[in-house]
Amino acid sequence: MKDHNTRPTRRRGARLWAIALAFGLIAAACGSDDDSDEAETTSAPAATTAAPTTTEADPLAGTKVTVYGPESSDEEAGALQDALDVFAATSGIEIVYTGARDFSDQINAQAAGGNPPDIAVFPQPGKVGDFAAENFILAVPDDVKAAVGAQWPAGSLDTVTFGGTLYGVPNKTDLKSIVWYNTSIFESGGYAVPESFEELGALSFQMIADGVTPWCVGIESGPATGWVFTDWMEDLVLRIADENVYDQWVAGEVGFADPRIVAVAETVLQLWNAPGAVYAAGGSIAATPFGDNGEPLVAGDCAMHRQASFFASFLPEGTSIGPGQDVDVFYFPAVAAKGNRPVLTAGTYVSAFRDAPEVWAVMEFFGSAEYANARQAAQSARKGGGQSGFLSANLDQDLGLYNDLEQSFVSILQTASPARFDGSDLMPAAVGAGTFWSEGTSAVNGDKTVAEAFAAIDASWPQ
Numbered sequence: 001m002k003d004h005n006t007r008p009t010r011r012r013g014a015r016l017w018a019i020a021l022a023f024g025l026i027a028a029a030c031g032s033d034d035d036s037d038e039a040e041t042t043s044a045p046a047a048t049t050a051a052p053t054t055t056e057a058d059p060l061a062g063t064k065v066t067v068y069g070p071e072s073s074d075e076e077a078g079a080l081q082d083a084l085d086v087f088a089a090t091s092g093i094e095i096v097y098t099g100a101r102d103f104s105d106q107i108n109a110q111a112a113g114g115n116p117p118d119i120a121v122f123p124q125p126g127k128v129g130d131f132a133a134e135n136f137i138l139a140v141p142d143d144v145k146a147a148v149g150a151q152w153p154a155g156s157l158d159t160v161t162f163g164g165t166l167y168g169v170p171n172k173t174d175l176k177s178i179v180w181y182n183t184s185i186f187e188s189g190g191y192a193v194p195e196s197f198e199e200l201g202a203l204s205f206q207m208i209a210d211g212v213t214p215w216c217v218g219i220e221s222g223p224a225t226g227w228v229f230t231d232w233m234e235d236l237v238l239r240i241a242d243e244n245v246y247d248q249w250v251a252g253e254v255g256f257a258d259p260r261i262v263a264v265a266e267t268v269l270q271l272w273n274a275p276g277a278v279y280a281a282g283g284s285i286a287a288t289p290f291g292d293n294g295e296p297l298v299a300g301d302c303a304m305h306r307q308a309s310f311f312a313s314f315l316p317e318g319t320s321i322g323p324g325q326d327v328d329v330f331y332f333p334a335v336a337a338k339g340n341r342p343v344l345t346a347g348t349y350v351s352a353f354r355d356a357p358e359v360w361a362v363m364e365f366f367g368s369a370e371y372a373n374a375r376q377a378a379q380s381a382r383k384g385g386g387q388s389g390f391l392s393a394n395l396d397q398d399l400g401l402y403n404d405l406e407q408s409f410v411s412i413l414q415t416a417s418p419a420r421f422d423g424s425d426l427m428p429a430a431v432g433a434g435t436f437w438s439e440g441t442s443a444v445n446g447d448k449t450v451a452e453a454f455a456a457i458d459a460s461w462p463q
Contacts, residue, residue: 059357060091060092060093060357060358060361061091061092061093062092062094063092063093063094063356063357063358064093064094064095064096064358065093065094065095065096065118065119065358065359065362066096066098066117066118066119067084067095067096067097067098067117067118067119067120067121067350067362068097068098068099068100068103068106068107068110068116068117068119068120068121069097069098069099069103069120069121069122069348070099070100070101070103070104070121070123070348071099071121072099072100072101073313074382075313075379075382075383075389076099076310076313076379076389076390077097077099078378078382079375079378079379079381079382079388079390080097080099080121080375081096081097082374082375082378082379082382083371083374083375083378084097084362084365086370086374087361087362087365087370087371087374091358091361093358093361093362095362098117101221101222101223101224102222102223103121103123104123104124104127104223104224104433105223107120107122107127111131111134111136111353116136116353117353118352118353118354118356118359118362119350119351119352119353119359119362119363119366120137120350120351120353121171121348121349121350122168122348122349122350122351123346123347123348123425124424124425124426124429124432124433125159125160125168125349125421125425125426126424126425126426126427126428126429126431126432126433127429127433128160128162128167128168128349128351129160129162129167129428130428130429130430131167131351132162132163132165132167133162136353137167137168137351137352137353138167138351138352138353138354138355139165139166139167140166140167140168140169140352140363141360144169144360144363144364144367145157145166147364147367147368148169148170148364148367148368151367151368151369151394151395151396152170152367152393152394152395153393153395156170156393157170159349159421159426160349160351167351168349168350168351169349169350169351169363169364169366169367170347170348170349170367170393171347171348171349171350171366171367171371171372171392172347172348172375172390172391172392173345173346173347173391173392173393173413174308174309174310174345174346174347174391175308175309175343175345175391175409175412175413176231176234176235176307176308176309176343176344176345176346176422177235177331177332177342177343177344177412178306178307178308178309178329178330178331178332178409178412179200179304179305179306179329179330179331179332180297180304180305180306180307180311180327180328180329181193181297181303181304181305181327181328181329181330182297182298182300182302182303182304182326182327183323183324183325183326183327183328184300184326185212185300185303186303189207189210189212189303191203191206191207191303193330194330194333195333195336196333196334196335196336197239197240197333197334197335197336198335198336199333199336200332200333201271204271204274204277204304205274207303208274208275208276208277211276212303213276213277213278213279213301213302213303214277214278214302214303214304215271215272215277215278215279215302215303215304215305215306216278216279216280216281216293216296216297216301216302216304216305217272217278217279217280217285217288217293217305218280218281218282218285218287218288218289218290218291218292218293219285219286219288219290219441219444220282220286220287220288220289220290221289221290224433224437225286225437225438225441226286226436226437226438226440226441226444227290227424227437228290228307229268229437229440229441229443229444230422230423230424230432230436230437230440231306231308231344231422231424232268232306233261233264233265233268233423233440234246234344234420234422234423234424235306235332235342235344236264236267236268237249237260237261237264237423238342238344238418238420239334239335239338239342240260240263240264240267240335241260241261241264242338243342243418243420245260246420246423247420249261249423250423250426250427252427252428252461255454255458255461256454256455256457256458257451257454257455257458261454262450262451262454265440265443265450265454266450269443269444269450272285272444278302279296279301279302281293281295281296281301284445285444285445286441286444286445290307291314292314293305293307293311293314294311294314294315294316294319295316297315297327298315298316298319298326298327306332308346309389309391309406309409310389310390310391311389312383312386312387312388312389313379313383313387313388313389314389315327315387317383317384317386318384318386319386321386321387321405322404322405329405329408331412340417340418341415341416341417342416342417342418342419342420343412343413343416343417343418343419343420344419344420344421344422345413345416345419345420345421345422346421346422346425347393347421350363350366350367367394368394368396369394369395369396369397369398372392372394372397373397373398373401375390375392376388376390376392376397376401376402377401380401387403387405387406388402388406391406391409391410393410393413424436424437428461428462430460430461430462431457431460431461431462434460435456435457435460436457439453439454439456439457440453
């Protein structure tokens with residue numbers, strides 16, 4: 001399968017990657033150091049996990065709570081409803097979840113129009129902050145805060161705490177700094193799992209030289225098109241720059257036009273635009289839905305796909321995952337010289353629009369180990385017993401409900417140094433869920449230069 005006549009292409013590509021990486025490291029050193037589917041869910045049998053008991057069960061019987069969020073597939077939205085059904089059976093509350101891919105747009109209209117759900121599931125904590133500033137959502141009561149906070153790692157509530165007030169409860173964790181790979185391609189090509197960012201770049205261009213397409217990439221996601229590009233950016237800002245630059249960038253203290261940030265974007269696009277580097281099922285990166293990369297990865301149209309732990313939900317039914325199986329996973333490696341282990345995470349938080357005992361009871365359940373257990377059991381069952389695509393950082397959950405690979409994800413989370421939450425999700429929604437997506441897509445398409453796109457993002461930052 002190897003074509004030795006193409007070696008010069010590999011060497012040139014690897015040199016370009018190294019130059020881009022070197023520029024990013026130099027820029028970091030020299031810069032300022034001021035320190036997803038259709039809408040409604042379908043009904044399904046309730047999860048078999050034991051439900052929590054509550055002394056409020058009788059008083060709350062006959063009440064109803066509506067929940068709205070972005071998860072809309074049968075597996076994800078269905079399992080979310082399954083988990084809520086477990087609590088409904090104990091509490092007597094009727095709990096109805098509705099999911100839609102255009103959640104981000106719809107929740108804005110619903111809140112502004114005075115017709116929001118009782119609870120919303122937010123994938124962007126930055127939007128939680130925006131909604132808190134608009135007085136759309138309510139502060140979490142102290143008793144709910146205490147009950148949930150005791151079950152999550154230190155700092156988990158900080159992400160949705162604004163002005164010293166908590167406005168959300170965590171209910172899901174995603175590990176983003178991982179690469180899914182086709183084990184047959186690696187075995188037949190004699191490729192080793194890279195242990196550094198430099199080795200990952202060299203491997204990518206070696207594969208191109210060998211006639212293997214290294215990456216599957218797609219950034220289409222309806223109104224959220226572009227978020228995959230932001231994920232790559234965030235992972236590499238943590239690696240090529242550092243967590244201090246990352247924190248300042250997320251806070252708006254370091255602009256997108258900063259040379260360190262521009263260098264990261266150019267590193268990503270230099271790889272994506274290299275001839276033979278990317279398989280895009282939709283014909284182009286921007287036209288390929290992010291979830292459509294599972295089948296081509298398994299089919300061998302590409303060797304690797306960088307995506308979060310939930311990507312298991314998008315692999316074809318029957319795909320075996322793990323060492324020696326159809327697909328395996330490795331940690332998205334760090335820059336060798338830095339000696340650290342940065343990890344990018346994400347997740348969802350629930351916030352309340354209505355002040356009522358039944359609403360706060362459901363909010364507390366969302367942050368509990370019982371919810372995590374019921375959701376994991378239900379989603380695994382809906383996936384036929386395979387990878388669930390769900391992950392939680394709840395400290396009290398039953399890890400026995402996860403398979404070996406999923407437990408390895410938890411291990412990566414626990415050994416992160418440093419760990420940072422998805423930057424675009426923390427930025428003001430107008431940027432993180434707006435111009436960063438849209439202007440990033442323009443840069444990916446070549447409609448704008450990185451400098452032009454990033455200047456537009458800086459101009460959109462709320463004053």
